[in-house]
Amino acid sequence: MPHRHLHLRGAAQAPLCAAFAALRVGLDVPDAFGGDVLAEAERAAASPRLPPYDATGVELFTIDPPASTDLDQAMCLERRPGGGFRVYYAIADVAAFVAPGGALDAEAHRRVITLYFPDRKTPLHPTVLSEGAASLLPGQDRPALLWRIDLDADGAATATDVRRALVRSRAKLDYEGVQREIDTGTAPESLALLRDIGTLREQRELARGGISLNVPEQEIVEHGDRYGLTYRAPLPADGWNAQISLLTGIEGARLMLAYGTGILRTLPSAPDGAVARLRRSARALGIEWPHHVPYAALIRSLDPRDPHHAAFLQECTSLLRGAGYTVFTGGTAPEPAVHAAVAAPYTHCTAPLRRLVDRYAGELCLAAVAGQEPPGWVMAALDELPKEMARGTGRANTVERESVDIVEAALLKDRVGEVFDATVIDVREERPTVGTVHVKDPAVVARVEGGGPLPLGERLRVRLAQADPGSAKVLFAPA
Structure with missing residues (x-):
């Protein structure tokens, strides 16, 4: 479910930071890593398990906020001879560093997910890995799960492969810079194709009834010696980049379902009356919603910079509640198998530095492509993962909600x-x-x-x- 994400620019006043510290204590948020965990992480960073396949010739780049250093994904986009596109998507190979059953693995299962507070984050893994040896930083050789997804001229996937590979990112880009280069026509072709592929995938999402909400984000900004709150409307580049991740999650789910074993991210359909209530809200906010226009199409017509549209988009998040994780084995597809907002089966497999389940999903996708049994450590932990992820996601949701409330109260x-x-x-x-x-x-x-x-x-x-x-x-x- 989307949230009003909160970002801190500059140094907030001390009382605000004290309130965040109290929130961490109240939620029993893990603090520093233990000595055994840090020692294991240092050893893993010095000698990771490197794959034999060398793909450092693929010219990858990352797109993240400027200050981010925990870089899970890197991409390379190409045109295919004869038409269509090829997407290379490298995902940090956390399993190359984390030994099953070790102190590092146990701590990751305790933390479950990286928590983002406005003043700092509480990482899933020690920063020597998440912001260092395992992160897809530019100019560094890194072990990764390299996805290769071929698309036809309409953006439909025609072939998918994933394998372990050694990769090297060429550049660390940010959303505003990417948008500027694409808009001014100065982007190299691999980057310019992000708009082409992202737009095609958005059209396919609309056709299948999927929903991508461009909910404005709140930011803390400094005004001299004080701080304030402003809204940031997502850029088109945010959406195009998200479509590459969604494409990979959809293809990962397809591989798992064909294989007969996996873990899906699922979301039930909105309850009866929810859309009717949104129609009343749209009418009250002065938003025209003809009866022949599907909900997904209306969402794409809205401008998050318009206060009424932004308010309606925030209301739309009420349709996206109840997401969870569903495990299936033995070739029997789960029920439901579809994520209602994606309007397709979907899995989380593109953010293993920040989310525990993605490490397991990646291994299941590798096994599906190779036609081999998943590693024993994956199968041993699979049944408990939905409960662990529910606990971690619930805490992350509380962090986001309470952080917003703290900033608003302190400001006023x-x-x-x-x-x-x-x-x-x-x-x-x-x-x-x-x-x-x-x-x-x-x-x-x-x-x-x-x-x-x-x-x-x-x-x-x-x-x-x-x-x-x-x-x-x-x-x-x-x-």
């Missing part, structure tokens, strides 16, 4: 009693005096209650009634 704590311009983006059906408002400046989404029934989709002057960083609560009342 000295402004209790002030009046703000807002838009009502949600109203509880059972209690129409309670809902959610979207404040544009500062960029806050918070609870509102009191007075008469709230006017969904309309502007409303609201008074700040509460802003308590200690309880991470912000509450507005109609002014």
